[in-house]
Amino acid sequence: EVQLVESGGGLVQPGGSLRLSCAASGFTFSDHYMDWVRQAPGKGLEWVGRSRNKANNYPTEYAASVKGRFVISRDDSKNLLYLQMNSLKTEDTAVYYCAGDALEIWGQGTMVTVSS
Amino acid sequence: QSALTQPASVSGSPGQSITISCTGTSSDVGTYNYVSWFQQHPGKAPKLMIYDVSNRPSGVSNRFSGSKSGNTASLTISGLQAEDEADYYCSSYTSSTTLLYVFGTGTKVTVL
Numbered sequence: 001e002v003q004l005v006e007s008g009g010g011l012v013q014p015g016g017s018l019r020l021s022c023a024a025s026g027f028t029f030s031d032h033y034m035d036w037v038r039q040a041p042g043k044g045l046e047w048v049g050r051s052r053n054k055a056n057n058y059p060t061e062y063a064a065s066v067k068g069r070f071v072i073s074r075d076d077s078k079n080l081l082y083l084q085m086n087s088l089k090t091e092d093t094a095v096y097y098c099a100g101d102a103l104e105i106w107g108q109g110t111m112v113t114v115s116s
Numbered sequence: 117q118s119a120l121t122q123p124a125s126v127s128g129s130p131g132q133s134i135t136i137s138c139t140g141t142s143s144d145v146g147t148y149n150y151v152s153w154f155q156q157h158p159g160k161a162p163k164l165m166i167y168d169v170s171n172r173p174s175g176v177s178n179r180f181s182g183s184k185s186g187n188t189a190s191l192t193i194s195g196l197q198a199e200d201e202a203d204y205y206c207s208s209y210t211s212s213t214t215l216l217y218v219f220g221t222g223t224k225v226t227v228l
Contacts, residue, residue: 045205047217064214106161
């Protein structure tokens, strides 16, 4: 069964850091581009960033709203995708989803709350 | 880069057909055939319903269909069923320097 499972969400103070993980199974993770998408409470979807695959030398791209603060990485040996979030702001509060295969596969999401 | 524009709500009776529009610009919907549609039930993750404008992933009902004309994409749900009541989002690849994908504002579909 194709599956993505996010973890690592929680409550963090403004200016703090948090690392999210996304565990993939049921497909050849290393072949696929992987994205992070977030959804603020009661709001729409927002693309956060992408990790391309090894065949394309793993370049990453980010939305302007998180560029310079968030870093996406992956460990193909463990089928894991990461989102390192630094200098967090209250407006980063959202459910964070990892998604694969050009947004065809989605995890269940993990909630990140940035509040003092 | 602004979000793609969708109507806030669309409603229909069971068995009817409804269409949701998604209006972008020549930097996204108008240029790229990478328009997708997602269904999201409350508290759940989005589910891909249509990709590349009009293609359905395996397992998605053929009651869902997509099309595009100019800067506007559309999702049609025919034979509306109670289970179709959900939020729907479009997305498009974009040539923006600040985003790779842009999502729509979202449409709440209500089955009367």
